[in-house]
Amino acid sequence: MFETFYPQLIGLCTGALLLTSALMVWRHSLLASIRLLALQGAALAALVAVIGIAEGESELVLVSLLILSVKGVGLPWVLAHQSKASIKQIQESPRLNPTAALLAVTLLTILSYVVVSRVFGLGDSETGHAAPIGLAMVLIGFLLLISRRRARSQLIGFLLLDNGIATIAFLTSGGVPILLEFAVSLDVLLVVLILHVFAGRMRTKFGGTAVDQLRELHD
Amino acid sequence: MTGIGAGLVLQLGLGALAVASALLAAPSLRSRAGGILCTLIAVTGFVTGVAALLGATGGLLIPIALPMDPLLLAPDRLGGLFMLIVSGVGILVSLYSMSSTRGPDASRTAWVAMPVFLVGMQLVPAATDSVSFLLAWEIMTLGSTVLLLADHASRATVASAGIWYSAMSQLSFFFILAGFAVLAAASGGTSFTNLQAIEPGSWAANVAFVLFLLGFGGKAELVPLHVWVPRVLPEAPSHVSAAMSGAMVKIGVYGGLLVCVRLLPDGPAWWGISIMLVGGASALYGILQASVSSDLKVLLAYSTTENMGLVFLGLGASMLLRGYDASAAADAALVAALLLAVSHAAFKSTLFLGAGAIIHATGERNLDRLGGLGARMPVTAAAFGIASLGAAAIPITSGFVAEWMLLQSLIHGGRLDGAVVSVAASVAMPLAVAVIALTAGLALLTFVKAYGIAFLARPRSAPAADAREVPPLMQLSLALGALSVLALGLLPGPIAALVANTVSSNPTAAVQSVGLGGVSLPGIGAVLDPIMLVVLSALVAIPVFVSIVVSARRHPHRTVDLPWGGGGSRARPRMQYTATSYAEPLVRVFDDVLKPSRDVQVTHVAESRYLVEKVRVEQHVSDVIETRLYRPVLNLFQRYGIVVRHVANGSIHRYLSYSFVALLIVLIVVSL
Numbered sequence: 081m082f083e084t085f086y087p088q089l090i091g092l093c094t095g096a097l098l099l100t101s102a103l104m105v106w107r108h109s110l111l112a113s114i115r116l117l118a119l120q121g122a123a124l125a126a127l128v129a130v131i132g133i134a135e136g137e138s139e140l141v142l143v144s145l146l147i148l149s150v151k152g153v154g155l156p157w158v159l160a161h162q163s164k165a166s167i168k169q170i171q172e173s174p175r176l177n178p179t180a181a182l183l184a185v186t187l188l189t190i191l192s193y194v195v196v197s198r199v200f201g202l203g204d205s206e207t208g209h210a211a212p213i214g215l216a217m218v219l220i221g222f223l224l225l226i227s228r229r230r231a232r233s234q235l236i237g238f239l240l241l242d243n244g245i246a247t248i249a250f251l252t253s254g255g256v257p258i259l260l261e262f263a264v265s266l267d268v269l270l271v272v273l274i275l276h277v278f279a280g281r282m283r284t285k286f287g288g289t290a291v292d293q294l295r296e297l298h299d
Numbered sequence: 300m301t302g303i304g305a306g307l308v309l310q311l312g313l314g315a316l317a318v319a320s321a322l323l324a325a326p327s328l329r330s331r332a333g334g335i336l337c338t339l340i341a342v343t344g345f346v347t348g349v350a351a352l353l354g355a356t357g358g359l360l361i362p363i364a365l366p367m368d369p370l371l372l373a374p375d376r377l378g379g380l381f382m383l384i385v386s387g388v389g390i391l392v393s394l395y396s397m398s399s400t401r402g403p404d405a406s407r408t409a410w411v412a413m414p415v416f417l418v419g420m421q422l423v424p425a426a427t428d429s430v431s432f433l434l435a436w437e438i439m440t441l442g443s444t445v446l447l448l449a450d451h452a453s454r455a456t457v458a459s460a461g462i463w464y465s466a467m468s469q470l471s472f473f474f475i476l477a478g479f480a481v482l483a484a485a486s487g488g489t490s491f492t493n494l495q496a497i498e499p500g501s502w503a504a505n506v507a508f509v510l511f512l513l514g515f516g517g518k519a520e521l522v523p524l525h526v527w528v529p530r531v532l533p534e535a536p537s538h539v540s541a542a543m544s545g546a547m548v549k550i551g552v553y554g555g556l557l558v559c560v561r562l563l564p565d566g567p568a569w570w571g572i573s574i575m576l577v578g579g580a581s582a583l584y585g586i587l588q589a590s591v592s593s594d595l596k597v598l599l600a601y602s603t604t605e606n607m608g609l610v611f612l613g614l615g616a617s618m619l620l621r622g623y624d625a626s627a628a629a630d631a632a633l634v635a636a637l638l639l640a641v642s643h644a645a646f647k648s649t650l651f652l653g654a655g656a657i658i659h660a661t662g663e664r665n666l667d668r669l670g671g672l673g674a675r676m677p678v679t680a681a682a683f684g685i686a687s688l689g690a691a692a693i694p695i696t697s698g699f700v701a702e703w704m705l706l707q708s709l710i711h712g713g714r715l716d717g718a719v720v721s722v723a724a725s726v727a728m729p730l731a732v733a734v735i736a737l738t739a740g741l742a743l744l745t746f747v748k749a750y751g752i753a754f755l756a757r758p759r760s761a762p763a764a765d766a767r768e769v770p771p772l773m774q775l776s777l778a779l780g781a782l783s784v785l786a787l788g789l790l791p792g793p794i795a796a797l798v799a800n801t802v803s804s805n806p807t808a809a810v811q812s813v814g815l816g817g818v819s820l821p822g823i824g825a826v827l828d829p830i831m832l833v834v835l836s837a838l839v840a841i842p843v844f845v846s847i848v849v850s851a852r853r854h855p856h857r858t859v860d861l862p863w864g865g866g867g868s869r870a871r872p873r874m875q876y877t878a879t880s881y882a883e884p885l886v887r888v889f890d891d892v893l894k895p896s897r898d899v900q901v902t903h904v905a906e907s908r909y910l911v912e913k914v915r916v917e918q919h920v921s922d923v924i925e926t927r928l929y930r931p932v933l934n935l936f937q938r939y940g941i942v943v944r945h946v947a948n949g950s951i952h953r954y955l956s957y958s959f960v961a962l963l964i965v966l967i968v969v970s971l
Contacts, residue, residue: 175952193965198970222962226955 081270086134087206093127094210096120097247098189101220105181115235115264124243128250139216143261147246150265153181155239155272159232176227188219190221207251214251217244231279235272236242242268301316301449301871304531305918307372307425313340314418314717331705331795333410341389344382344421345942351379358427370431370488377561378424380551383933384644385420386442387783388545393417395776396538396651399659399769404536408694409449411626416442416542423428423550428490429479435477436550440468444549445533446539460527460534466516467527474514475554481507491562499566508570509539511558512577515754517626519551520604521611523924524579529588532665533596535653544603545648546916552610552640559618560633560802568622568723574615575727579734581608584892584924588736590745591886591893591920593878595654595664602690605738606643610636612731613705619727622646623720628712630809631785636702636828637798642787644698646689651782653683656773660766666878668763673754675766680754682777687746689784692739695829697787703827706735711823741885748881757872789829790816880919886920897921959969 100120104113125148139189174181192215192233196202202209221244246264311824317336324332351374358373374382396404396413403409413590419439426432444465449455482494497504517524524936532540559566559574586602592598613636620629657665657672673680689696712717713728758764787794792812799806814820873963886895898917904910947954 191963191970194969195966217962222955226959229952230786288905 082133086130087231089130090127090206090210093130094122094213094251094264096123097217097243101217101244102182102185103197104151104236104240105220105224106178106186110232110236111160112229113233114156117159117236117239118152118156121153121155124247124250125152127247131250144185146262150269151239151243154269158269158272158276159208159235161212161276170267174227174233175229176223179228179298181223184223185220188223189216192216192219197210206254210234211251214244214246214248217241217247224290231275231282235275235279238275302350303347303355303374304359306343306350307359308892310340310343310347310421313343314414317414318359318411321407321414326405329410330405331406331708333413334393336391336960337396337414337758338390340414340417340421341386341393344386344389344396344417347421348374348379348382348384348386352376352383354800361431367430368488368493370427370434370815371409371427371490372422372425372431374425375427375561377553377556378426379425379445380641380798381549382421382640384549385417385546388542388644388648389417389420391648391652391776391780392542392545394541394779395541395655395773397899398472398772400536405450406449408718409446409536412445416446418549418557420550420598421503422547424553429483429494430489431474433472433479435970436829439547439550440472441749443539443543444468446542449536449539450534454534455897456530460530460825463527464531470525471514471517474510474517476514478507478510478514478558481510491557494562494762497563499563502565502615504566508558508563508566508749511554513575514693514863515551515554515558516577516611517550517606519549519555519611520576520585521607522584522604523928524610525581525585525604526922526925526929528600529597529922532600532603532651535660537596537651539599541651543653544600544651545644548603548641549622549644550608551634555611556637565621566618566810568619570959571615571619571622572618572723573620574611575731576615578611578613578615579626579731580614581605582738583608583734584739586745587889587892588920588922589740590748591889593666593880593882595657595669595749595753596651597793598666598745599650599654602742602745603647605742606639606690609702609705609735609738610643611638612636612734614637616709616712616728616731618706619724620708620720622969623724625724626805626807627820628708631704631708631802631820631823632712633802634810635701635708636800637697638787638791638795640702641794641798642689642701644887645697645733645780645783645787646686646810647849649668649682649686649777649784650690650775652777653679653686653779656683656769656777657766657831659769659773661760662763665763665905666749668718668760669753669758670756670760670763670872670875671754672766673760673764676754676768678768678774678775682781683754684750685781685784687750689788691743692744693743693783695788695833697784697791700788700791700827700829702735702739702822703725704818706732706804707820707823707825711825736911742925744882746883748878750967752876752878757873759872759875759877787834791827791829792816792818813847886918892923893920894923894926 097120100116100123104120106114106115107113122130125144127146128140128144132138132144176184189212193212196212196215200211202211218241221237221239221241225234228234228237313336317333320332320336321329351902354376356373358371361370361372363370369883371951393413400409415438419435419437419442422435423432423439444461448457448461448463477490479494481503482497483489485501486493486497488494513524522526528830532544534544555574559570582605585601585606589601591596591607592601596770613632617632617636618627619625620632634804637764654664656676660672660676660679661668661669689698692702694697709728709731713725719725758766769777792814793816795810796806796812796820799810803809807821809820809822811819812822813826814828815830817826817831819826886893896919898915898919900915901911902913902915904912
C-alpha cells in the first residue's frame with residue numbers, strides 16, 4: 081500500500097518545497113513569507129517522515145518531529161514575534177521585479193537539474209530524482225539574499241538556503257545522524273535569534289532595516 | 300608528561316589565566332595582576348628554555364582532526380636557547396610594564412594581548428612542524444599588533460604604523476607559508492623531520508630558501524624589508540618596543556637558523572653569499588640611519604636593523620665556510636651570530652626600557668630637547684649607559700664578545716692550514732671585516748650621541764629639567780637588564796660553550812670555556828678572558844688613580860674666575876651640541892646615501908638685508924629605501940585601488956551577488 085504511494089508522496093513533498101520557495105520570491109509581504117517558511121518547514125518534516133517510514137528508520141521520524149518543531153513552528157514564531165499590526169505593514173520593495181524574479185527562479189531550477197544530472201547522475205531511486213530540488217532551493221535562497229533590501233527578508237533567504245541544504249542531505253544520503261541534525265538546528269535557531277535581535281537594534285537605531293543604506297564602517 | 304611538556308602546559312595555563320584576569324580584574328588592579336602573571340609566564344618559559352638548552356627531551360603532542368602530521372611542541376637545544384632569549388626579555392618587560400603602563404597602554408585589550416604575545420613568541424621555537432610553527436607565528440604577530448595599537452585613538456601616527464606593521468607582517472607570513480608549502484609538497488609531510496629529507500641542491504630547496512629569506516628577513520628587520528621598523532618601534536609603548544626589538548626580532552633570526560642550520564643544512568655557496576650581502580647591507584644602512592637620527596627610539600630601531608644585519612652576516616659567513624670544510628671557523632661564526640643575538644636581546648631591551656623611562660619622566664623622545672638627565676635619573680642613566688656600551692661593542696660588555704668572535708672567525712676563516720679555502724671566501728671575508736669595522740665605528744658614534752646628548756650636559760627643555768627618577772619596579776627591571784649585559788660580557792666562556800652545543804656537531808673543537816669564564820676558539824687559536832682583562836686594567840689603573848688623588852690632595856683646590864668672560868661665563872643650554880649638530884658632519888659625508896632634505900629660512904631685518912633677524916634650519920633625513928622603492932609601488936596600488944573601490948563599495952548586496960555569480964559560474968562550468 082505504502083510502496084505505491086511512496087514515489088507520489090516524495091513528489092508531493094518536494095513539489096511543496098519548490099512551490100513554497102518560488103512563492104517566497106513572488107510575495108513581497110513579510111508576513112506571507114514567514115507563513116510560507118512555516119509551510120516549507122512542515123513540508124520538509126513530512127519529506128523526512130516519508131523517507132523514514134519507507135526505509136524503516138525510527139530515528140528519521142524523530143528527526144522529522146525535530147524539524148517540524150524548529151523549522152515549522154519555532155523559527156517562524158521567532159520571526160513573526162512582533163505585533164501583527166506592524167508586521168502586516170512591512171512590504172518589501174525588492175531590487176528585482178516579480179516577473180524577472182520568477183524567470184530567474186525557473187532558470188535556476190533548470191540549472192540545478194542540469195548540474196545534478198550531469199555531475200552526479202540522477203540515479204534510480206525516487207529520492208535521487210528529487211535531489212535537484214534541494215540545489216534549486218539553495219540557489220533560490222541565495223537569490224532572495226541578494227535581491228531583498230530588508231534585514232529580516234534577507235533572513236528568510238538565509239533560512240531558505242539552509243532548508244535547501246537539509247533537503248539535499250535527506251534526499252541523497254537518507255539524512256544525517258540525529259545528533260548532528262540536532263546541533264545544526266540549534267545553530268540555525270541561535271543565528272536567527274542573534275540576527276533578529278540585531279535587526280531590531282538596527283530598526284531602533286536607524287529607523288529602518290534596509291541593508292543597502294549601510295555602507296560606511298563606523299568605530 | 301615530561302618536564303618540558305609540563306612547562307609548556309603551565310605556560311598555556313598561565314596565559315589563559317592572564318587573559319581572564321585582564322578581562323575581569325578591576326582597572327586599578329589590572330596592571331599589577333597582568334604584570335605578575337606575565338612575569339610568571341616568562342619565568343616558566345625561562346626554566347623550560349634552560350631545560351631544553353641543557354638537552355632535556357619531551358614535549359607536548361596536540362592531536363588534530365586534519366589529515367596531516369600531528370602538532371608537536373618539543374623544543375630542541377636551539378629552540379631552548381631562543382625560548383631563553385624570549386623569556387628573559389619577557390621577564391624584564393613584564394616587571395617594567397607593571398608600573399609603567401597607564402592610560403590606553405593599561406587598557407583591557409592591551410593586557411589581554413600581552414600574555415598572548417609572550418606565549419606566542421615562546422611557542423614558535425618550540426614547534427617541530429610547520430603547522431604549529433605558523434600557528435604560533437600568527438599568535439605572536441596578532442598579539443604584537445594589538446599591543447602596538449594600544450594608543451591609536453589619540454595619535455594618528457600609531458594607526459599608520461599599525462597599517463605598515465600589519466602589511467609587512469602579512470607579507471612575511473605569506474612568504475614563510477609559501478616556503479613551507481613548497482617544502483611540504485616536495486617532501487610529502489609537514490613535520491620538520493620530513494622536511495629535513497629534502498636535498499639542499501634541489502629546485503624546491505632553492506625556491507623555499509628565497510621565500511624563507513624574504514619572510515624571516517622581514518621579521519628580522521633586514522634591508523629592504525625593514526621599513527616597518529622606524530615607524531612601529533617608536534610608536535609602540537616602550538615596553539612593547541623592547542619586547543618587539545629584544546625578543547620578536549630574534550624569532551626572525553630563529554627562523555633563519557631553522558632553515559639554514561636545521562632544515563636545509565649544507566646549501567649551495569650562493570645561499571651563504573646572498574645572506575652575507577643582505578646582512579652586510581642591513582648592518583651598514585641601519586647604523587647609518589641610526590647615527591643621524593635625533594629621535595631616540597628611531598635611533599634604537601635602526602640600530603636593531605644593524606645588529607640583525609651583523610647576525611645574518613655571521614650566519615652567511617658560517618654557511619659559506621662550512622661549504623669549504625672550514626668547520627672550526629664556520630662554527631665560531633655561527634656561535635658569534637648566536638651570541639650577538641643573545642647580547643642584543645639584553646642590551647636592546649634595556650635601551651628601549653631606558654628610552655621608555657625617559658619618556659615616562661619627560662614625555663620627550665627627541666634628543667634635541669633632552670639633556671642633563673644623568674643627575675636627575677641616576678639609575679636609568681647607569682643602566683642606559685651600560686647597555687649603550689654593549690650596543691657600541693665596548694669591552695666587558697656582551698656586544699664586544701660577540702663582535703670579537705665574529706671578527707676572529709672572519710679574519711681567520713678564509714684560510715685552512717695556511718691555504719686559501721676558495722676565491723669567494725677570500726673576497727667575501729675581508730669585505731665583511733671592513734663592513735663590521737665601519738659599522739662598529741658608526742655604532743660607537745651613535746651611542747656616544749644617544750647617551751651623551753640625553754644624559755649629560757644641561758637640560759635643553761623644561762620637561763628635561765623637571766625630570767624625576769622612575770618608580771622602583773622600572774628601576775629594578777632596568778638594573779636587571781644592565782646586569783645581564785655585564786654578566787654576558789664578563790663570563791662569555793660558559794655561555795659560548797652552551798650556545799656552541801646547540802648548533803655544532805663537535806662543540807669543543809669550536810669553542811671552549813677557559814680561565815675565569817673566558818672564551819677560547821681552539822680551531823682559530825684565539826683567546827679572550829674579560830675578567831683577566833679587567834684585573835689587568837685595574838692593576839694599571841689603580842696606581843694611576845691613587846697618584847692622581849694624592850697629587851690632588853697635595854695641591855689645594857683653587858677656583859679660577861675668568862677675568863674676561865670670553866663668552867664662557869654666559870654659556871646657555873642652547874649653545875650646547877644637539878643630536879642634530881653632532882651628527883651633521885656625518886650627514887655631509889654620507890650625503891649621497893642619506894639624501895637629507897634641508898630647509899634654511901633667513902629672515903632679514905627690515906632696514907638692511909645685511910643684518911639677519913632670525914635663521915631657521917630644518918633638516919629631515921627620510922628612509923631612502925622607503926621613498927625610492929616602496930612609494931612608487933604604493934602609488935601604483937593607490938591608483939588602481941581607486942578603481943577597485945567601485946567593485947567593493949561596501950554594499951552587502953554587491954558582495955553577496957559576487958558569491959552568487961561565482962557559485963553559478965562554478966556550477967555551469969562543472970556541468971559543461
